[in-house]
Amino acid sequence: MKLEGRKAIVTGAAQGIGRGIAEELARAGCDVLVGDLLDRPETALAASETLSGIEALGRRALAVQCDVRLEEDCEALVRTAREQLGGLDILVCNAGVMQIGGVSEITSEQWRRVLDVNLTGTFQCCRAALPHMLEAASGVIVNIASTTGLRTSGERVAYSSSKFGVVGLTQALASEVAPKGVRVNCVCPAFVRSGMSVGELMQQTGIEDPARADAAWTKLGEKTGPLGRSVEPSDIGRAVVWLCESEMVVGIALPVTGGNGLPGLT
Numbered sequence: 298m299k300l301e302g303r304k305a306i307v308t309g310a311a312q313g314i315g316r317g318i319a320e321e322l323a324r325a326g327c328d329v330l331v332g333d334l335l336d337r338p339e340t341a342l343a344a345s346e347t348l349s350g351i352e353a354l355g356r357r358a359l360a361v362q363c364d365v366r367l368e369e370d371c372e373a374l375v376r377t378a379r380e381q382l383g384g385l386d387i388l389v390c391n392a393g394v395m396q397i398g399g400v401s402e403i404t405s406e407q408w409r410r411v412l413d414v415n416l417t418g419t420f421q422c423c424r425a426a427l428p429h430m431l432e433a434a435s436g437v438i439v440n441i442a443s444t445t446g447l448r449t450s451g452e453r454v455a456y457s458s459s460k461f462g463v464v465g466l467t468q469a470l471a472s473e474v475a476p477k478g479v480r481v482n483c484v485c486p487a488f489v490r491s492g493m494s495v496g497e498l499m500q501q502t503g504i505e506d507p508a509r510a511d512a513a514w515t516k517l518g519e520k521t522g523p524l525g526r527s528v529e530p531s532d533i534g535r536a537v538v539w540l541c542e543s544e545m546v547v548g549i550a551l552p553v554t555g556g557n558g559l560p561g562l563t
């Protein structure tokens with residue numbers, strides 16, 4: 298599928314992996330609607346930087362305030378794409394939150410928040426986009442899961458459970474809608490540079506300065522990454538572009554890890 302002139306929504310694209318996806322879709326020729334909370338001045342500023350990045354690539358960009366936990370926000374996202382971008386060909390459900398802790402360590406509230414954003418939010422965005430895609434008998438959905446949605450230990454029970462859910466939702470939805478012309482896949486990243494992952498590094502190491510933590514992340518990638526560097530948001534973006542372009546790829550969970558976790562390598 299050629300991406301030139303296609304219209305895409307990327308949730309959680311104010312920063313991090315979402316921004317990398319939005320920019321790579323724009324590089325491939327898409328106009329992009331960025332859906333994010335925009336609830337704090339920093340997120341709003343970050344979203345405007347994402348928009349500038351898309352526009353610098355010669356594509357149209359829009360930001361819409363959206364909390365994926367709210368069904369009406371997900372529906373408004375799709376409506377805005379149709380009315381202001383002129384359609385919707387690609388939906389990337391990327392918005393997500395992290396919660397560290399095992400079953401006996403996290404609260405029920407924390408469990409519900411993670412499941413609400415990561416799994417129910419993904420479900421609601423897919424459901425909002427589907428009527429339009431089914432009517433057109435075409436469209437691509439890419440969900441962002443995680444390698445912890447394929448295999449996990451006890452450190453992040455809510456997060457892993459939500460991501461196993463995203464992988465399952467992807468497979469179920471792909472089976473449901475492939476015969477109607479809509480393709481659904483997911484990407485499973487591991488350890489990508491972003492606010493989420495560098496924030497976790499700050500917690501683990503006690504580094505308080507974000508710039509120092511970012512430099513530590515780079516060093517860690519150079520030292521321990523099998524390819525000698527860390528995985529960047531643009532690497533996930535290129536995987537999303539490939540999934541959008543590849544017409545016979547349906548219902549898969551694609552790990553993008555830079556080789557981390559391969560037997561014998563780490």
Ligand SMILES: NC(=O)c1ccc[n+]([C@@H]2O[C@H](COP(=O)([O-])OP(=O)(O)OC[C@H]3O[C@@H](n4cnc5c(N)ncnc54)[C@H](O)[C@@H]3O)[C@@H](O)[C@H]2O)c1
Pocket residue numbers: 308309310311312313314315332333334335340363364365366391392393394414418441442443444485486487488489490491492493494
């Ligand atoms: N960074 C990693 O190493 C890594 C690894 C595997 C998977 N992931 C997944 O990639 C996705 C992006 O993560 P990231 O690392 O860029 O994180 P991030 O924290 O840097 O960015 C997440 C974005 O999602 C937005 N968001 C959070 N809750 C939202 C809500 N309810 N509605 C709308 N937007 C919301 C945030 O405002 C933020 O802009 C997430 O789904 C995450 O689970 C990340």
